[in-house]
Structures are given as structure tokens and as C-alpha cells.
Amino acid sequence: MLSLIKYIVLKGKSMHVLQKIDRPPMNEYFRVSITDKPTVPEKVKKTENLQLEVGFYKNADQLFSSFKHLAFNLLANKKVKIHIPDTSAVTFQDGLKDLLGLKQSTLHGGTHISDYQLELDGGITEIYVYTDIIESHFVGDTIAPLLRIIPVMSTKEDQIVINYQRPLYFPLRQNYIDCIEVELKSSSGDGIIFTSGKSLLVLSFRRRIV
Secondary structure, eight states: OOOTTTSEEEOSOEEEEEEEEEOOOTTSOOBOOOOSSOOOOBEEEEEEEEEEOSEEESSHHHHHTTSSSOEEEEOTTSEEEEEEEEEEEEEEOHHHHHHHTOSOSEEEEEEEEEEEEOOTTTTOOEEEEEETTBOOEEETTEEEOEEEEEEOTTOOSSSOOOOOSSOOOOOBSOSOOSOOOEEEEOTTSOBOOOSSSOOOOOOOOOOOOO
16 A cells, blocks of 8 residues: 555546636737736636646655646745746646645746645545445444544555554444455545555454354
8 A cells, every 4th residue: 555645645636727818919808917916918818727637646746747837846845836837827726726735726927835835645644444344333423334444644654554453343234245345535535546556455254242
């Protein structure tokens, strides 16, 4: 299993919209952006919807190289420097905005520094392991077939290996089992996707005491 400390997590679709800005002829209608900087007449020449692949990225450089038309650098304080072409503006989806440490979703041409540090782990501090072979039970204020919660923030290696000396036992949904389905999710219920490597799970069964 890949380390969630070193790998950047993208959950779901991560969209960013790039707008090419062009100065129109004086006889055309145009939109004026009101900012604290001197403004020029501008119109949207081209809008391009870009999407990053869902999954884990080994480091910040691998994540940054997935963006088109934009230049990123990770600073010593873990904040992100973003350079946007002067003739463009970019709008980040909320999840991607939060991952990059930005307060605002839309940035215009120029160089920007993120407000917060880059969120390398995507907010994942533990893995919730679910399986369809056990009876659902209370998990907080909900009922779910949760098998185990695996903490990951203290893990620094490329592999997470955990052995439990005292396994937890739950009633089975049925006596006959021909297939076992296991799901790995975050605390928010989003599926965790691994782009490489293997996940191994050993289950222990015991007879029910009558």
C-alpha cells in the first residue's frame, strides 16, 4: 500500500478553468475587471476546461507537471507559487483550491503565492475499511459494515504494514461466502484510489459460541 504521507491525494473530479483574455477593438463591447490594480478593457477570447487525473501523486512536482499552461513551485515554507500567463485567468474547483492552499478560486495573470501550505495528504488521516460480509453496526451516529479504521499519519515508509494482535470479530451476514468485497474510504466517505502497488488484507474467522 502506498504511503499517504508522501503522496498527494486527489479525490473526485478536480477541475480548473483557464480563460484566455484578449484586448478587443475599441468598437466592441467588453468587460472591465474592477481590481486594486490598473485595469484594461478585456474580453474572454477562449475558455478551456481542464481536469486532473484522480489518484495519488508521488510528490508536488508530479502534481504540478499535470497542469497545462500554468507554472508551479513549492516554496521552502510549503506554500505554492503560481505563475499564470498575463493574458489568462484561472478558476480552481473548491477541492483543488483547498489542496493548493488558496483562499480565492479565481486568479488572474501574474505570480501568486498561496495563502496556506500545500495539503499533500488531502486531509486523509486514516483509512476506513468496509466489507460486505459482516453485519452493519453503529459507527458514530450511522450504521455501516465497518471492519477497521487504520491510522496513517504516523507512517513514514512507502508501505503501510499493520498487524493486530487482538483482531476484532463481527457477526457474518451469511454462513456461505463465495466472494468478499472490500472498500477503502476516507472519513468523509470518499473512495481511496491507488494508482500502483497492492493492498493485502488477511481476515480471521472463528466459530460463533452458542
